[in-house]
Amino acid sequence: AYKRFSELLPKEERENAYSARVPKSQILTLPELRANPFQHRICHVFSTSETGDDSMSFEDFLDMLSVFSDSATSDIKSHYAFRIFDFDNDGILDRKDLEHLVNCLTGQGEESQLSGAEMEQLIQNILEESDIDKDGTINLSEFQHVVSRSPDFASSFKIVL
Amino acid sequence: MRSCWLRAPRRVWAGGRRPRGSLTPPSSPVPAAAAPRPRRARKRRHRRGAPASPAAMSGLGAAAGPAWQRDSGGLSLLAEEPHGAAPVDFLQELPSCQSARRRRGGTQECRPALLGTAGSRGDAARAETGELADRPAREHPKSMAEKRRIRDSQQADTEHLTRWKKWRRTSSKSLKKALTEVKGLSSYLVLWRHDIHSIEGKFGTGIQSYFSFLRFLVLLNFIIFILMFSFVTLPTIISKYGIFNSTIAYISPKNIDDTCTIYKPSGNKGLIYFYTYLKDLLSGTGFLEVTSLFYGYYSIDAVWISIMRYNLPLAYLLATFAYLTLSSLWIIKRSVEGFKQNLVHDADPFQSYCNKVFAGWDFCITDPNAARLKHRSLQYELQDIGNVNSQVNLLVQYLPSMVITLANFIGPLIFAFLIRFEDYTPAFEIKLTLLRCVFVRLANIGVLLFSLWSQIAGCGSDKCKPCGYNYKLYPCWESDVGQEMYKLMIFDFIVILAVALFADFPRKLLVTHCSWKLVQWFGHKEFEISDNVLEIIYGQTICWIGTFFSPLLPAIATIKYFIIFYVKKIVLIHTRKPAARPIRASSSNFFFLVVLLIGLLLAFIPLGFSIARIPSSKACGPFRNFNTSWEVIPDTILQFPTGLQQILFGIASEAFAVPFFVILCIMMFYVIALARAHKRVVEQLREQLVLESRDKMFLIRKIAEAQRYP
Numbered sequence: 001a002y003k004r005f006s007e008l009l010p011k012e013e014r015e016n017a018y019s020a021r022v023p024k025s026q027i028l029t030l031p032e033l034r035a036n037p038f039q040h041r042i043c044h045v046f047s048t049s050e051t052g053d054d055s056m057s058f059e060d061f062l063d064m065l066s067v068f069s070d071s072a073t074s075d076i077k078s079h080y081a082f083r084i085f086d087f088d089n090d091g092i093l094d095r096k097d098l099e100h101l102v103n104c105l106t107g108q109g110e111e112s113q114l115s116g117a118e119m120e121q122l123i124q125n126i127l128e129e130s131d132i133d134k135d136g137t138i139n140l141s142e143f144q145h146v147v148s149r150s151p152d153f154a155s156s157f158k159i160v161l
Numbered sequence: 162m163r164s165c166w167l168r169a170p171r172r173v174w175a176g177g178r179r180p181r182g183s184l185t186p187p188s189s190p191v192p193a194a195a196a197p198r199p200r201r202a203r204k205r206r207h208r209r210g211a212p213a214s215p216a217a218m219s220g221l222g223a224a225a226g227p228a229w230q231r232d233s234g235g236l237s238l239l240a241e242e243p244h245g246a247a248p249v250d251f252l253q254e255l256p257s258c259q260s261a262r263r264r265r266g267g268t269q270e271c272r273p274a275l276l277g278t279a280g281s282r283g284d285a286a287r288a289e290t291g292e293l294a295d296r297p298a299r300e301h302p303k304s305m306a307e308k309r310r311i312r313d314s315q316q317a318d319t320e321h322l323t324r325w326k327k328w329r330r331t332s333s334k335s336l337k338k339a340l341t342e343v344k345g346l347s348s349y350l351v352l353w354r355h356d357i358h359s360i361e362g363k364f365g366t367g368i369q370s371y372f373s374f375l376r377f378l379v380l381l382n383f384i385i386f387i388l389m390f391s392f393v394t395l396p397t398i399i400s401k402y403g404i405f406n407s408t409i410a411y412i413s414p415k416n417i418d419d420t421c422t423i424y425k426p427s428g429n430k431g432l433i434y435f436y437t438y439l440k441d442l443l444s445g446t447g448f449l450e451v452t453s454l455f456y457g458y459y460s461i462d463a464v465w466i467s468i469m470r471y472n473l474p475l476a477y478l479l480a481t482f483a484y485l486t487l488s489s490l491w492i493i494k495r496s497v498e499g500f501k502q503n504l505v506h507d508a509d510p511f512q513s514y515c516n517k518v519f520a521g522w523d524f525c526i527t528d529p530n531a532a533r534l535k536h537r538s539l540q541y542e543l544q545d546i547g548n549v550n551s552q553v554n555l556l557v558q559y560l561p562s563m564v565i566t567l568a569n570f571i572g573p574l575i576f577a578f579l580i581r582f583e584d585y586t587p588a589f590e591i592k593l594t595l596l597r598c599v600f601v602r603l604a605n606i607g608v609l610l611f612s613l614w615s616q617i618a619g620c621g622s623d624k625c626k627p628c629g630y631n632y633k634l635y636p637c638w639e640s641d642v643g644q645e646m647y648k649l650m651i652f653d654f655i656v657i658l659a660v661a662l663f664a665d666f667p668r669k670l671l672v673t674h675c676s677w678k679l680v681q682w683f684g685h686k687e688f689e690i691s692d693n694v695l696e697i698i699y700g701q702t703i704c705w706i707g708t709f710f711s712p713l714l715p716a717i718a719t720i721k722y723f724i725i726f727y728v729k730k731i732v733l734i735h736t737r738k739p740a741a742r743p744i745r746a747s748s749s750n751f752f753f754l755v756v757l758l759i760g761l762l763l764a765f766i767p768l769g770f771s772i773a774r775i776p777s778s779k780a781c782g783p784f785r786n787f788n789t790s791w792e793v794i795p796d797t798i799l800q801f802p803t804g805l806q807q808i809l810f811g812i813a814s815e816a817f818a819v820p821f822f823v824i825l826c827i828m829m830f831y832v833i834a835l836a837r838a839h840k841r842v843v844e845q846l847r848e849q850l851v852l853e854s855r856d857k858m859f860l861i862r863k864i865a866e867a868q869r870y871p
Contacts, residue, residue: 035532048304059305079302107536125514133854152520159524
């Protein structure tokens with residue numbers, strides 16, 4: 001992992017890769033993240049950068065790999081998945097977050113988005129399934145509950161270097 | 162209100178050091194600088210001040226609040242509430258919020274807790290304070306810097322303990338570390354780990370599940386082979402070559418007509434033509450017939466190794482039962498792993514929308530092309546959801562297909578043709594096609610076996626009076642059945658190789674280089690998972706049936722699947738494009754295993770029949786002295802001491818079986834009743850949660866109003 005990380009840095013900074021920060025654009029060149037529609041969110045969630053530019057240090061990189069590895073508990077995975085899907089960072093998944101999520105899944109481009117009615121129906125169904133206290137949003141507990149019943153989550157939320 | 166689940170912890174950390182042993186007041190000012198997560202602080206400053214989660218206000222008087230309106234799907238706040246700050250502060254003082262903060266590790270009471278309990282960090286541990294120390298630092302969802310802090314605080318904790326407890330804690334920690342090391346190393350030993358991972362990256366987890374299934378079958382066959390080899394073939398070989406001072410005991414059969422014991426396999430008759438050699442290799446006759454590959458080789462009644470007597474017929478039969486039991490247990494275990502719980506909720510986990518959306522994206526995909534295809538398939542899947550209400554249609558869908566399957570044994574091509582006119586969901590389509598093709602293929606084997614047996618045991622005109630079976634045509638009928646199975650397996654293998662070589666590669670070459678309209682319409686072949694899975698399940702069923710008659714067949718199956726893995730992988734990478742239809746890894750895994758189990762259960766039938774009903778051949782094999790192969794067991798039991806015999810007879814008698822059955826039924830009813838009761842409780846709790854949240858928002862609004870207009 002250290003090797004992969006240091007490859008992302010320009011040559012002159014490689015010696016002190018432990019303390020260096022890699023800018024977001026470089027991180028996104030990783031093959032594992034390149035094709036991922038959630039790449040920006042992933043960088044944002046794992047970056048502890050104080051300037052908000054979503055750059056990642058080696059520790060952030062390790063954090064990310066550990067969460068996405070096989071040995072992370074499903075608790076941790078669902079916690080971070082929640083934060084990744086929470087596009088407006090308000091701590092809950094409301095309709096806008098869900099809409100954004102579905103659009104990310106179906107791909108960029110006009111023709112790949114769902115129509116308004118389909119989106120409404122889909123979000124309605126999702127909320128019906130997961131919103132336990134019927135407040136129109138999904139909080140962390142509800143998300144973890146619905147994900148624990150989802151058989152595909154553990155196998156899909158995984159990145160192996 | 163909901164925001165407090167996540168936001169409150171941030172507040173506590175923003176100060177850079179977590180205060181220990183005290184609850185921070187919820188409305189303490191947050192120093193924005195030196196915060197590990199400054200963007201949270203920013204978020205807080207920019208917070209629109211609206212409670213993020215509107216409640217079901219309609220029942221409580223919508224006029225009271227600002228613009229709470231009912232949308233088509235739920236409630237949403239149309240306009241920002243101008244005095245939102247007050248409710249939110251209240252929300253963060255709520256006891257539930259406090260407990261969430263504690264749960265997330267915001268505060269900590271100094272209670273030394275054993276790290277050893279970290280493995281069982283269920284919800285009970287969460288509710289307790291000091292839970293922080295229960296979990297190893299790794300299992301906290303926080304950044305690296307915070308995890309270091311947690312570990313340091315845990316270390317500091319240990320200093321308070323006595324020496325004994327300290328030693329216990331360090332030893333359990335090092336043991337856990339050792340275990341994880343071992344697990345990590347053993348993951349390197351997993352067969353084809355790198356290959357399957359690269360397939361996963363390029364083609365998604367759906368196709369990867371096919372290859373893991375193949376790997377599972379290779380391992381299963383290898384274990385079966387080891388079992389049969391070590392208990393049946395090895396003693397025979399040891400005794401035939403006289404190693405370890407072993408001798409063979411041949412017991413001459415009594416009460417049996419001499420004509421039944423004539424058996425002259427062609428064997429090694431000196432020089433043979435190459436053509437004959439090849440023919441023998443492919444059909445298991447000739448020189449192969451007399452090798453240890455087939456049943457006829459094991460014409461031994463007992464083996465004496467030094468002073469121990471090894472009962473070979475008993476070992477043969479028990480090894481057969483053992484491999485059948487092992488296979489079924491292993492398959493059931495694997496399928497249970499892939500299909501957890503969901504007894505309490507009625508929803509089908511595989512059709513669930515949340516499953517499709519939250520777990521829809523395979524994070525392993527590294528190839529941009531695959532990503533594009535995945536996007537498109539997700540788009541189709543999510544669009545289709547709106548149109549089909551699958552739950553209602555399920556029963557209606559099953560009925561006609563069952564009728565069709567039973568009444569209509571036409572080939573898979575026609576099924577594929579039909580399915581285009583049946584407007585089922587893609588997932589259901591795959592399952593249905595697979596089921597139909599399964600019935601056809603397994604019926605294939607069934608018909609073959611049936612015709613074989615009608616010939617063997619078909620005693621038309623006194624042909625089998627002396628021996629009980631058709632001894633003229635089949636003096637050693639088990640070897641013949643074994644040969645049929647061997648032939649099926651070899652030809653199956655050859656067909657798979659031939660299709661790969663002569664159909665797929667030319668097709669790809671043709672499509673890429675030839676631009677005729679017709680050829681282009683033909684197009685690239687997709688990786689049809691259902692077809693491929695069927696092939697290997699068919700092969701595995703043959704192996705299960707054939708192993709009793711040909712103990713070395715699992716070895717051939719292992720090698721066959723081993724080679725097929727590489728062939729399929731090469732074909733996949735070079736010729737086929739990933740399927741446009743999405744396949745869910747978990748549901749396909751479970752389904753493959755279910756179909757495999759069906760194959761196994763169907764294999765029980767011919768085996769049971771030949772072991773228990775058809776008289777074993779008197780000219781060859783380990784069961785020459787018994788009427789049927791099954792008789793070894795009653796024979797052996799009769800040699801046990803009387804006490805044990807009586808116990809065993811008692812177990813098999815009605816006096817035991819009927820009460821046992823009744824008790825099983827009672828237990829089953831109890832468990833079902835328990836599950837129903839749990840379901841009811843869960844429903845009630847859910848309703849209660851909804852009411853509670855409504856109550857909470859109502860009260861908060863009232864308080865806010867009271868504050869506003871004192």
